[in-house]
Amino acid sequence: MPNAERIRNDLRDLLDPARVVDDPAVLARARRDTWVISVWRSMQSAPIASPACVVRPTTTAEVSAVLRYATRERVAVVPFGAGSGVCGAILAPERSIVLDLGAMRAMKRLDETALLATVEPGLLGSEFERMLNDAGYSMGHFPQSIALSSVGGWVATRAAGQFSTKYGNIEDMLVAFEAVLPDGEVVRTRAVPRAAAGQDLRHLFLGAEGTTGILTELTYEIHPMAPSTEKVAIAFPSMGAGLEALRRVMRAGWRPAVLRLYDEIEAGRSFAGAADDGESLLLVLTEGPPELTRVEIDGTIRIAGEAGGRAIGCAPVDNWLHHRNAVPGFESFLNQGMVVDTIEVASTWDRIDRLYAGVLAGMRAVPGILVASGHSSHSYATGTNIYFTFAGRPERPEDLEDLYFRIWNAAMETTLAAGGTISHHHGIGRIRREWLPRELGSAYPLLPKIRQVLDPLGIMNPGALLPEPAGRRP
Amino acid sequence: MPNAERIRNDLRDLLDPARVVDDPAVLARARRDTWVISVWRSMQSAPIASPACVVRPTTTAEVSAVLRYATRERVAVVPFGAGSGVCGAILAPERSIVLDLGAMRAMKRLDETALLATVEPGLLGSEFERMLNDAGYSMGHFPQSIALSSVGGWVATRAAGQFSTKYGNIEDMLVAFEAVLPDGEVVRTRAVPRAAAGQDLRHLFLGAEGTTGILTELTYEIHPMAPSTEKVAIAFPSMGAGLEALRRVMRAGWRPAVLRLYDEIEAGRSFAGAADDGESLLLVLTEGPPELTRVEIDGTIRIAGEAGGRAIGCAPVDNWLHHRNAVPGFESFLNQGMVVDTIEVASTWDRIDRLYAGVLAGMRAVPGILVASGHSSHSYATGTNIYFTFAGRPERPEDLEDLYFRIWNAAMETTLAAGGTISHHHGIGRIRREWLPRELGSAYPLLPKIRQVLDPLGIMNPGALLPEPAGRRP
Numbered sequence: 001m002p003n004a005e006r007i008r009n010d011l012r013d014l015l016d017p018a019r020v021v022d023d024p025a026v027l028a029r030a031r032r033d034t035w036v037i038s039v040w041r042s043m044q045s046a047p048i049a050s051p052a053c054v055v056r057p058t059t060t061a062e063v064s065a066v067l068r069y070a071t072r073e074r075v076a077v078v079p080f081g082a083g084s085g086v087c088g089a090i091l092a093p094e095r096s097i098v099l100d101l102g103a104m105r106a107m108k109r110l111d112e113t114a115l116l117a118t119v120e121p122g123l124l125g126s127e128f129e130r131m132l133n134d135a136g137y138s139m140g141h142f143p144q145s146i147a148l149s150s151v152g153g154w155v156a157t158r159a160a161g162q163f164s165t166k167y168g169n170i171e172d173m174l175v176a177f178e179a180v181l182p183d184g185e186v187v188r189t190r191a192v193p194r195a196a197a198g199q200d201l202r203h204l205f206l207g208a209e210g211t212t213g214i215l216t217e218l219t220y221e222i223h224p225m226a227p228s229t230e231k232v233a234i235a236f237p238s239m240g241a242g243l244e245a246l247r248r249v250m251r252a253g254w255r256p257a258v259l260r261l262y263d264e265i266e267a268g269r270s271f272a273g274a275a276d277d278g279e280s281l282l283l284v285l286t287e288g289p290p291e292l293t294r295v296e297i298d299g300t301i302r303i304a305g306e307a308g309g310r311a312i313g314c315a316p317v318d319n320w321l322h323h324r325n326a327v328p329g330f331e332s333f334l335n336q337g338m339v340v341d342t343i344e345v346a347s348t349w350d351r352i353d354r355l356y357a358g359v360l361a362g363m364r365a366v367p368g369i370l371v372a373s374g375h376s377s378h379s380y381a382t383g384t385n386i387y388f389t390f391a392g393r394p395e396r397p398e399d400l401e402d403l404y405f406r407i408w409n410a411a412m413e414t415t416l417a418a419g420g421t422i423s424h425h426h427g428i429g430r431i432r433r434e435w436l437p438r439e440l441g442s443a444y445p446l447l448p449k450i451r452q453v454l455d456p457l458g459i460m461n462p463g464a465l466l467p468e469p470a471g472r473r474p
Numbered sequence: 475m476p477n478a479e480r481i482r483n484d485l486r487d488l489l490d491p492a493r494v495v496d497d498p499a500v501l502a503r504a505r506r507d508t509w510v511i512s513v514w515r516s517m518q519s520a521p522i523a524s525p526a527c528v529v530r531p532t533t534t535a536e537v538s539a540v541l542r543y544a545t546r547e548r549v550a551v552v553p554f555g556a557g558s559g560v561c562g563a564i565l566a567p568e569r570s571i572v573l574d575l576g577a578m579r580a581m582k583r584l585d586e587t588a589l590l591a592t593v594e595p596g597l598l599g600s601e602f603e604r605m606l607n608d609a610g611y612s613m614g615h616f617p618q619s620i621a622l623s624s625v626g627g628w629v630a631t632r633a634a635g636q637f638s639t640k641y642g643n644i645e646d647m648l649v650a651f652e653a654v655l656p657d658g659e660v661v662r663t664r665a666v667p668r669a670a671a672g673q674d675l676r677h678l679f680l681g682a683e684g685t686t687g688i689l690t691e692l693t694y695e696i697h698p699m700a701p702s703t704e705k706v707a708i709a710f711p712s713m714g715a716g717l718e719a720l721r722r723v724m725r726a727g728w729r730p731a732v733l734r735l736y737d738e739i740e741a742g743r744s745f746a747g748a749a750d751d752g753e754s755l756l757l758v759l760t761e762g763p764p765e766l767t768r769v770e771i772d773g774t775i776r777i778a779g780e781a782g783g784r785a786i787g788c789a790p791v792d793n794w795l796h797h798r799n800a801v802p803g804f805e806s807f808l809n810q811g812m813v814v815d816t817i818e819v820a821s822t823w824d825r826i827d828r829l830y831a832g833v834l835a836g837m838r839a840v841p842g843i844l845v846a847s848g849h850s851s852h853s854y855a856t857g858t859n860i861y862f863t864f865a866g867r868p869e870r871p872e873d874l875e876d877l878y879f880r881i882w883n884a885a886m887e888t889t890l891a892a893g894g895t896i897s898h899h900h901g902i903g904r905i906r907r908e909w910l911p912r913e914l915g916s917a918y919p920l921l922p923k924i925r926q927v928l929d930p931l932g933i934m935n936p937g938a939l940l941p942e943p944a945g946r947r948p
Contacts, residue, residue, distance in 0.1 A: 114822035115725065115855050158670035169668060175856060187917040192895035193820050193857035194643060196632035196681055197902055197913050198921045198939055203677035207670055221856055224725060251589065251698060253762040288727040289773055295765035346667050348588035381589050382649060382695055383667035421666035428671055439671050443661040446928075447672045453927040454920075465672055 002073050004052035004095050010073070011055055011097070014065045019103070022053045030054045030100050031078075031092040033085035034148075035429065036330045036341050037401060043334060051078065051092035056103040060178060060186055060216040063099065067214065068184030070097055076462050077182075079210040081150030082124060085157060086342070087429025089209045089464040099214060101152055107131050108217065116175060116191055118219045121152025137222045140167030140257075143425075144325055152215045158207040160385075160425035162324065164378045165250075166257035166287060167223070169425070171206050178217035179205055182455040191219050204450065209427055210461035212454040228290035230297035233316035234282040234309040235275035239263040239374075240353055242280040245307035246379045247349045254299050258285035260320070263356075265373035266389070274316040282309065283317045338370070338393045339404045343411045346378070346385035347420035355418040356386050362414035368392045368403040378424060385424035428465045436465070476547050478526035478569050484547070485529055485571070488539045493577070496527045504528045504574050505552075505566040507559035508622075509903065510804045510815050511875060517808060525552065525566035530577040534652060534660055534690040537573065541688065542658030544571055550936050551656075553684040555627030556598060558619045560816070561903025563631070563683045563938040573688060575626055581605050582691065590649060590665055592693045595626025611696045614641030614731075617899075618799055626689045632681040634859075634899035636798065638852045639724075640731035640761060641697070643899070645680050652691035653679055656929040665693050678924065683901055684935035686928040702764035704771035707790035708756040708783040709749035713737040713848075714827055716754040719781035720853045721823045728773050732759035734794070737830075739847035740863070748790040756783065757791045812844070812867045813878045817885045820852070820859035821894035829892040830860050836888035842866045842877045852898060859898035902939045910939070 002010065004022075011020045021027075031051050032038040041048060052075070057063045070077045076096035083090060092098050101122035109118040112135070119128055125146035132138055141161040143149055149159070155177070160169045167173070176191040189201060204212050236242035242261040249259065260283040262270065267281035275281045284300050286293040301311050333340045347355045356374060363372040372390040379385075388411060394403040412435045415422055422432050422439045437444045448466055451458075462468050476484065478496075485494045495501075505525050506512040515522060526549070531537045544551045550570035557564060566572050575596035583592040586609070593602055599620035606612055615635040617623060623633070629651070634643040641647070650665040663675060678686050710716035716735040723733065734757040736744065741755035749755045758774050760767040775785050807814045821829045830848060837846040846864040853859075862885060868877040886909045889896055896906050896913045911918045922940055925932075936942050 111824060113824040114857060116822065187920065188915060189917050190915065191822055193822060193854040194898060195820065195895040196897045196899045197895060197910060199681045199924055200645070200677050201917050201920050203674050204920060207673045223855065253766065291769035291773055292727065295769055299763055299765055346669065348590065348665055348667060350585060350587040380667040381697065383588060421669040421671060423670045424668060425670045436671060441662060441664065443663050443675050446661060446675050446678060449927045450673055453923045
């Protein structure tokens with residue numbers, strides 16, 4: 001394998017040399033995502049691996065040239081969208097190439113008849129949504145990270161947005177793509193509404209976390225801005241009553257864009273005074289034609305009432321809409337000696353009470369935990385997710401990582417014991433990697449098989465999703 | 475490769491000998507699907523390839539034993555569900571093993587809380603739907619073939635049902651599966667509502683047409699029987715006006731379960747007297763809570779009216795509901811010297827007028843064609859499908875195949891020229907195989923790669939979807 005100096009020189013022969021950066025500040029920013037452990041480690045003075053360089057291609061041909069080079073020289077390539085991932089999927093090894101897609105951020109086409117928008121992968125979600133809004137459209141995809149995450153990263157991680165109950169998740173929105181395979185080959189699919197023409201090739205890249213190639217263009221389904229919105233907040237005597245209401249709303253066939261149910265801790269913390277002490281709080285928002293939003297909000301309120309809920313007006317929903325994308329930085333907590341993180345899991349309705357109670361009990365049993373709470377933010381006919389938040393404080397700063405991994409271990413083990421999935425929408429990265437074989441069971445070997453056929457040399461984002469290929473760095 | 479006699483003997487050592495059948499009538503029935511060319515050839519006296527036997531396993535372990543044997547001996551395995559496919563995906567080569575799943579047809583679990591039903595692959599669609607109805611549920615999946623097709627075949631072909639606008643297509647309904655890989659390994663996934671845990675492994679099998687393994691168990695999402703239904707038929711002055719109405723209904727965010735638009739030929743043939751001569755006819759059916767179905771039917775009628783449609787009552791919808799699954803047999807036409815077939819394609823809205831007109835003009839230019847017509851049966855925010863039907867009569871019976879392939883050639887070429895997909899929901903089989911490389915373009919090589927990694931010996935249903943592996947029979 002060539003040394004870092006030669007990699008930089010080789011790449012500067014291939015691309016505009018200004019696109020090959022080894023400025024330490026740029027390397028520091030692009031060598032990792034926002035996994036709290038990476039944040040913590042970068043705050044320490046301990047030595048960290050240093051990639052050879054960051055390259056910022058502007059075209060598919062340049063991406064292809066970089067990957068062809070990386071294949072020939074067997075150099076690891078780490079794709080970097082916007083770095084907002086929280087699972088450690090991006091953690092560039094020594095002498096790797098960080099392929100930063102931030103210079104590819106154009107909207108290339110907007111088709112108002114076919115309701116399709118084609119974008120480059122480095123575009124930020126909020127920039128994309130603003131461009132669409134200016135033309136009278138919306139993507140309907142609102143991850144909390146929308147101002148921090150890229151439209152290509154959404155596919156890599158299988159993202160979900162806050163309005164998913166109506167508009168679906170990222171796999172329901174991606175229509176076509178262009179990707180560069182690890183050997184530099186460029187593949188493109190066509191935009192068709194639906195086909196039965198062999199396997200759906202989007203799924204080689206959706207959720208692959210960069211291990212099968214680099215997405216260079218994405219065609220997404222878009223929607224005209226909804227003409228009408230209705231909102232209501234509903235208080236429940238318990239989380240269990242609220243979950244039962246969610247189940248019944250979905251079962252009845254209603255699909256409000258937003259259904260967010262906070263447990264009593266989160267209701268008290270984020271919506272103080274809105275509900276009574278000890279109550280859970282459900283936020284409902286419906287979007288669409290006015291005739292639809294009206295009957296949908298009424299239907300939801302009626303079903304929630306039968307499950308023990310009481311409507312308390314729309315102020316908490318407005319409050320949430322206003323603050324919903326405020327993502328607190330991990331650093332401020334770390335500076336206070338605390339570690340904070342979120343863990344989103346999901347299960348079918350028959351297991352959800354056990355999942356919710358089991359994960360909380362498991363995390364709370366870890367010495368050093370300060371608080372653990374959860375909310376449901378994505379519901380389906382078959383089940384829902386729970387998005388847990390925890391905070392812990394070790395007795396000594398040097399025990400912070402140990403405390404963190406103990407809490408994660410408790411959450412993952414209790415999730416699997418309850419029959420849930422270990423990740424609803426953040427992905428695997430490095431933090432969940434050791435539980436993935438149990439998540440997928442006998443089907444797990446299919447994942448490395450897919451990777452093997454597309455990336456036989458194991459150069460693409462090694463260490464994310466799957467263990468490092470044998471022979472690579474530990 | 476062992477001869478047929480040895481294959482039968484070997485399999486009778488592995489399984490209950492009564493499960494290994496070489497009765498000529500059974501072989502004749504299970505060696506092919508319902509592709510009209512296979513029907514035609516079986517009506518001729520010309521010699522046809524004969525599989526070694528039909529095996530009818532009753533358990534996953536038996537399926538695994540058969541595949542392990544087939545891998546060891548490099549014998550081709552042809553999965554047979556119910557034989558209702560119309561594209562030639564099932565056409566057993568000489569000395570192959572036909573793996574008939576018709577003895578595996580149990581409903582194994584019905585979870586009324588998680589809204590999941592787990593079934594074996596050979597269960598017929600109509601049997602499954604009746605079991606669900608008896609418990610107060612429905613799958614919401616109604617292919618015209620429901621009484622002839624199997625719940626496993628739906629996944630293999632990427633099926634779509636008549637109520638797809640509300641309930642989605644088969645990929646939206648399959649939640650979990652068990653499959654036996656070509657080497658005999660059994661893989662199972664768990665039922666979770668949604669996950670971000672690597673690639674979605676269902677898509678290795680959805681649309682694979684049996685080339686990646688045998689599905690032995692399927693867990694489907696189900697729905698409580700809808701409490702309310704509303705129906706209306708709407709006449710349009712032209713197919714173009716009707717397509718524009720469909721586009722606007724979808725764009726507005728309504729999702730009636732059924733939206734079927736027949737051109738003037740099909741409206742006149744199937745709904746004589748309902749609309750005026752030359753008019754196209756749209757059937758609308760909404761399902762769900764009564765408050766929803768009422769506003770949805772009203773919203774649809776209003777938008778259709780703005781696009782030039784006039785509501786003409788619900789009698790045509792009732793008529794369709796009564797006769798919708800009557801599938802005419804190909805034999806009666808063939809006996810009259812005619813060949814009849816259907817070709818379902820799709821495109822985005824910006825291309826749909828060109829697709830509809832282009833395919834009809836292309837087919838009508840073929841000497842010997844008698845009639846060609848089309849209807850739209852599956853709409854999306856981004857586009858719709860057109861389901862074409864044609865009839866042709868060659869001057870001499872020996873030219874029937876030539877006429878048939880000329881018409882198909884015209885339909886496929888005009889579809890690709892218009893930017894459409896060559897198959898909306900019937901699949902590729904053998905009839906569409908030569909156009910698949912142009913359907914998928916630069917992404918096409920990914921398909922044989924997926925196959926290669928799961929079935930390196932090429933024993934699974936060779937010749938369906940992809941060309942016969944080199945070294946196999948032509």
